[in-house]
Amino acid sequence: MSALENGPVARFERVGKVYDDEGLAVTAVKCVTFEIPRERFAMIVGPSGSGKTTLLNLIGLIDVPTSGRLEVCGEDVGALADNALTDFRSRNIAFIFQSFNLLPVLTAYENVEYPLLLIGVKQKERRERTMAVLESVGLSDKRHHRPNQLSGGQKQRVAVARALVKRPALVLADEPTANLDSRTGAEITALMRKMQTEHKVSFVFSTHDPQLISHADDTFVIRDGELVAHEEEGRTP
Ligand SMILES: Nc1ncnc2c1ncn2[C@@H]1O[C@H](COP(=O)(O)OP(=O)(O)OP(=O)(O)O)[C@@H](O)[C@H]1O
Numbered sequence: 001m002s003a004l005e006n007g008p009v010a011r012f013e014r015v016g017k018v019y020d021d022e023g024l025a026v027t028a029v030k031c032v033t034f035e036i037p038r039e040r041f042a043m044i045v046g047p048s049g050s051g052k053t054t055l056l057n058l059i060g061l062i063d064v065p066t067s068g069r070l071e072v073c074g075e076d077v078g079a080l081a082d083n084a085l086t087d088f089r090s091r092n093i094a095f096i097f098q099s100f101n102l103l104p105v106l107t108a109y110e111n112v113e114y115p116l117l118l119i120g121v122k123q124k125e126r127r128e129r130t131m132a133v134l135e136s137v138g139l140s141d142k143r144h145h146r147p148n149q150l151s152g153g154q155k156q157r158v159a160v161a162r163a164l165v166k167r168p169a170l171v172l173a174d175e176p177t178a179n180l181d182s183r184t185g186a187e188i189t190a191l192m193r194k195m196q197t198e199h200k201v202s203f204v205f206s207t208h209d210p211q212l213i214s215h216a217d218d219t220f221v222i223r224d225g226e227l228v229a230h231e232e233e234g235r236t237p
Pocket of ligand 1: 026047
């Protein structure tokens, strides 16, 4: 059994992140210690500038801590060389963004298939997996449409399908409902929950959306780069 199958999806041990802003040190994360359990809907919440995106970027291996130790999916990320880090990220971690980030010249099908090309999945399997995930997000009939021919909700469905097609252990979603009206936001939340349960994947969100937060299994409250509360659904903190 891998470390991930036993352990948390992310483990922060006294992790800090200081940015160098033209010679000025900006502390975005101050020595945080916490664990995010696997196979949950975990939300990072807090005021603007509190460090949510920084934490998501650290978990997503887009950025590296300036101090402390961070484990993601059972790997000590500080011990991985650049190439190994990129490979580990592309196999294990997927992203969903508030602005969808679909490639405009590709169809819905091609956008979803793209991550499988990057990790070298063979054509037949690519087709099967792409079709299956498009079906499960309810978009088979729109597969030949380009992003500009899709509604905001449909674009986010494509982004959810693209995130899940490579079967990651972890999906990171930065404000995934922020550009959607409340009804569509609720539909996308329900879809992500369905996918999280079916694929036994871990979701970690950064969000301000009360509707999305109401579905949290774990809520991590961040203020001024510090963890001030961790609430678990059904348990008193
Ligand atoms: N690349 C960077 N260089 C310098 N400072 C940065 C950088 N990225 C973030 N910061 C600073 O780190 C702090 C935390 O930023 P972060 O984007 O993580 O906050 P946030 O909680 O996600 O905010 P929001 O809700 O507005 O997106 C802020 O003070 C921000 O200005």
